[in-house]
Amino acid sequence: MIEVKDLKKSFGDTQILKGITTSFEKGKTNLVIGQSGSGKTVFLKCLLGLFEYESGSISYEGKNFSKLSRDEKTNLRSEMGMVFQGSALFDSMTIAENVMFPLRMFTKQSKSEMEDRVNEVLKRVNLDDAHKKMPSEASGGMQKRVAIARAIVNRPKYLFCDEPNSGLDPKTAIVIDNLIQEITDEFNITTVVNTHDMNSVMEIGEKIVFLKNGLLEWEGSSETIFRTDNEAVTNFVYSSELFRKVRKMYLEESE
Amino acid sequence: MTYLHNIGTYFIMIKDIFRRPTKWSVMKPLILKDIDDLIIGSLGIVAFISFFVGGVVAIQTSLNMTSPLMPKSLVGFATRQSIILEFAPTFISIIMAGKVGSFITSSIGTMRVTEQIDALEVMGINAINYLVFPKFIALTLYPFVISIAMFLGILGGLMACVYGGYGTMEDYVEGVQMDFIPFHFFYAFIKTFVFAFLLATIPSYYGYFMKGGALEVGKASTTSFVWTSVMIILVNFLLTSLLLG
Numbered sequence: 001m002i003e004v005k006d007l008k009k010s011f012g013d014t015q016i017l018k019g020i021t022t023s024f025e026k027g028k029t030n031l032v033i034g035q036s037g038s039g040k041t042v043f044l045k046c047l048l049g050l051f052e053y054e055s056g057s058i059s060y061e062g063k064n065f066s067k068l069s070r071d072e073k074t075n076l077r078s079e080m081g082m083v084f085q086g087s088a089l090f091d092s093m094t095i096a097e098n099v100m101f102p103l104r105m106f107t108k109q110s111k112s113e114m115e116d117r118v119n120e121v122l123k124r125v126n127l128d129d130a131h132k133k134m135p136s137e138a139s140g141g142m143q144k145r146v147a148i149a150r151a152i153v154n155r156p157k158y159l160f161c162d163e164p165n166s167g168l169d170p171k172t173a174i175v176i177d178n179l180i181q182e183i184t185d186e187f188n189i190t191t192v193v194n195t196h197d198m199n200s201v202m203e204i205g206e207k208i209v210f211l212k213n214g215l216l217e218w219e220g221s222s223e224t225i226f227r228t229d230n231e232a233v234t235n236f237v238y239s240s241e242l243f244r245k246v247r248k249m250y251l252e253e254s255e
Numbered sequence: 256m257t258y259l260h261n262i263g264t265y266f267i268m269i270k271d272i273f274r275r276p277t278k279w280s281v282m283k284p285l286i287l288k289d290i291d292d293l294i295i296g297s298l299g300i301v302a303f304i305s306f307f308v309g310g311v312v313a314i315q316t317s318l319n320m321t322s323p324l325m326p327k328s329l330v331g332f333a334t335r336q337s338i339i340l341e342f343a344p345t346f347i348s349i350i351m352a353g354k355v356g357s358f359i360t361s362s363i364g365t366m367r368v369t370e371q372i373d374a375l376e377v378m379g380i381n382a383i384n385y386l387v388f389p390k391f392i393a394l395t396l397y398p399f400v401i402s403i404a405m406f407l408g409i410l411g412g413l414m415a416c417v418y419g420g421y422g423t424m425e426d427y428v429e430g431v432q433m434d435f436i437p438f439h440f441f442y443a444f445i446k447t448f449v450f451a452f453l454l455a456t457i458p459s460y461y462g463y464f465m466k467g468g469a470l471e472v473g474k475a476s477t478t479s480f481v482w483t484s485v486m487i488i489l490v491n492f493l494l495t496s497l498l499l500g
Contacts (some may be wrong), residue, residue, distance in 0.1 A: 073484050077379030088370035104281055
C-alpha cells in the first residue's frame with residue numbers, strides 16, 4: 001500500500017502539487033487522471049523518488065520514503081517497476097537484453113536462469129519472437145510491452161505507468177490496459193497508472209484519482225465516476241459526445 | 256551564482272562516480288565498449304592529424320631557419336620539442352574534446368531526453384557510476400593514444416623533412432636525439448592523465464545534467480566542447496607553470 005499525505009512540490013515560484021492526500025491499495029489498478037499540466041507526471045515522479053518534494057510524506061507499507069537511508073531507498077526502488085511514457089528502453093541493447101537488465105543488476109541468477117525468466121516474461125506480454133530485435137526496430141505497442149516486461153521481470157511489489165497507451169492505436173491501447181490489469185491481479189501488486197485515456201478509466205480503473213491544478217479534486221472508481229456530479233470530473237471525463245452517451249446508457253441500465 | 260552551482264554539482268558528480276559501484280559483470284562490457292568507442296575509434300583521426308602536423312612543424316621550422324649558422328639538426332629538435340611538449344598532449348586533447356567529448360555529451364544527453372537515465376534511477380542504479388565510470392576507466396588508456404600521436408608526429412616531420420628536401424635523415428635524427436630530457440616525457444604524460452580526466456568528466460557532466468529536448472542535446476555538446484577546451488588550456492598553463500616554470 002502507498003499512502004500520500006499533503007504532498008507539495010514546486011518548480012521555482014510555480015507550485016505544481018498543492019497538497020495531495022490519497023492512498024493506493026495493494027492488488028488494485030489505481031489510475032491518476034487529469035488534464036495535461038495538472039501535475040500527474042510530477043506526482044508520479046515524486047512517488048518514484050525522482051523528484052524531491054517540499055512537504056508532505058509518501059509511505060510504502062508504512063515506511064516514510066523521505067526518511068529512508070540511501071541504501072534503504074535503493075532496496076525499495078529495486079521493488080518498483082516503471083513504464084515510462086516514451087518506454088525508455090536502452091537503445092544500445094536488444095529487447096531481450098533490455099528485459100534481462102534488472103536481473104543482471106540485482107540478482108545472482110545464472111545466465112540460463114535469467115534467459116528462462118526473460119522468455120517467460122516476454123511470452124507473458126506476447127513478444128516471444130522479438131528477443132533479438134533492437135528497440136528501434138519495434139513498433140510503439142511492442143516497445144510499451146517490452147517496457148512492461150522489463151518492469152515486471154524482477155517481480156516488483158509496485159508498478160508505475162506514465163501514460164502507457166499514449167500514441168497507440170485504440171486496439172493496442174486496450175491490449176496494454178488489459179495487460180496491466182492482468183499483471184496487477186496475477187502478481188497482487190500495487191499499480192499506479194497516469195493516464196488521460198478515457199477508455200482506460202472505464203476499463204481498468206479500480207481506483208481513480210482526479211487531479212486538477214495540483215489538487216486532488218475527486219477520487220472514486222470506474223463505477224462511481226459514472227454517477228459523480230463533480231463538475232470538474234464530468235467536464236473532463238465526459239467532454240466527448242461518445243462518453244456522454246456511454247454514461248447516459250450506464251445510468252439508464254443501472255436504474 | 257550559476258557558475259558556483261555548476262562547479263559544486265560537477266564535484267558532487269565526481270564523488271558519485273565512485274559511489275555504489277555497478278556489478279563487475281555488468282561494468283566489464285561497458286568498459287570494453289567505451290575503450291572501443293573512445294580510444295580505438297579515435298586512433299585514425301589522431302594518427303592522421305599527428306602525422307601531417309608533424310610534417311608541417313618540420314617544414315615551418317626549416318623555412319624559418321634563414322641563418323646559415325643554425326645547424327640543420329635543429330629541425331628535428333624543434334619538431335620533437337613541439338610534438339612532445341605541446342602538440343601531442345594539449346592539441347590532440349582539444350581535438351579529442353570535439354570528437355570524444357561531443358560523443359559523450361550527446362550519448363548521455365540523449366539518454367536523459369529519452370528518460371533512460373530516469374529508468375536507471377528508478378531501478379535503484381547509481382546512474383552516474385553506470386554511465387561515467389566506464390568512460391573514466393576507458394580514458395585511462397588515453398596516454399596510449401598520445402604516445403602514438405608523439406611517434407607519428409615525429410615520423411611525419413622526418414618524412415616531410417627528407418622527402419621535401421629540407422634536410423637529411425641523419426640531421427633530423429640527430430636533432431631528435433639532441434639534448435633529450437626524460438622529464439619532458441614525464442611532464443607530457445602527467446598532463447595527458449589530467450586531460451583524460453577532464454575529457455571523461457566535463458562532457459559527462461553536460462550530458463547528465465542537461466534539460467530539454469533534441470535541440471538542447473546539440474547545445475549541450477557545443478557547451479561541453481567549449482568548456483572542456485577552456486579547462487584543458489587553463490590546466491595546461493597551470494601544470495606547465497608548476498612543472499617546468
